[in-house]
Amino acid sequence: MVFWDGYVSDEAMGTFAPIVVYWLYAGMYQMLPPLDRYRMHTRKEEKEKNSVALSSVIKGVLLQQLFQAVVAQLLFLVTSKANLTKKPVQPSYLVQFFQILVAMFIMDTWQYFIHRFMHQSKFLYRHIHSQHHKLVVPYAIGALYNHPLEGLLLDTVGGAISFLFSGMTARTAVFFFCFAVVKTVDDHCGLWLPGNLFHIFFQNNTAYHDIHHQLKGLKFNYSQPFFPIWDRLLGTYMPYTLVKHPEGGFEARPLKE
Structure with missing residues (x-):
């Protein structure tokens, strides 16, 4: 029985x-002391390079999560109504593990191609995806700071497809989505902590995604949130x-020029 x-x-x-997990985990990072010896960018860089205030980031994340909550409720409502004739049976742990692996692959695939397309299209990058890149120096609370349309397409729709097809x-899904959120926050935390x-x-980790936020890496390392499969292929x-x-x-230093 689950608690x-x-x-x-x-x-x-x-x-x-x-x-809830997003704000608890991101908030934990936010409340940590400066930890300068583990930072991937100095506090001076964060202040100079980021072009959006923390308050705006928080509002943007809350707006995206509102959309996510509405879509999730509709999705669960539809799927639960489709199963009214039988009580849902929780599969074995092995089956659940396999389903989570399938969902991870689906989410990675969806997000890679949508993310890459938003970089290749000048219009989409300028008007939509560039909002996320206002955080040149990423930090945990800004992990889901996106244009609302990008948040809906990349994260919300991507999550729905992963849930349905897995x-x-x-x-x-509770465990899968909570894990995906923790992983996404960690990729943006800006800290290389020992034992992480x-x-x-x-x-595909904090350093890997930090490269993508740098000017030299803007057209690379699109994969998120789990594995770099598509980048390598x-x-x-x-x-x-x-x-x-x-x-x-x-410092995560690119090896390509």
């Missing part, structure tokens, strides 16, 4: 748990090296 069983429906948890139940399991088990992978500065901190 919320009998108190909150799986559909409600699938809608609101990722939002065949997972609403309960499995995401940095150990995922090549389609020639948009940019290798990098982590350089430790004597005064503290790290």
Whole structure:
């Protein structure tokens, strides 16, 4: 039995748990001390290069999450009505694990091609995707700071497709979407912390995505949020090296010019 069983429906948890997890995890990073020796950019760089205020970032994220919540509720409502004749049965852990892997691949595929297209189209980049790149120096709370249309297309629709085609139940979706949110926040946290399991088990991590936010890497490292499969297959992978500065901190330095 899951701890919320009998108190909150799986559909409600699938809608609101990722939002709560986002603010808890991103807020944890926000409340950490400066940790200059682990930063990938100095605080001076963050102040000079980022062209949007923290308050605007928070408002933008909340707006996107509002859209996500509405779509999620509609999606769960439709799928639950389709199964009114039978009580949903939670599959085995092995099946759930496989479904999550399938959902990860679907989400990676969807986000790679949409993300890449938004960079290749001058119109879409100028009017939509450039909003996310106002954060040249990423930080955790800004992980989902996007134009509302991009948030709807990239994250909300991508999540819905991953849920539907993987065949997972609403309960499995709770864990999948919460994990995806934590991974996305971590990729934007701007810190290379020792012992971070995401940095150990995922090549697509904080440094990998930091390259994409740099001028030299703008046309590379589109993959998100899990694996760099499509970047490697389609020639948009940019290798990098982590350089430790004597005064503290790290820099993800591209190896291509």
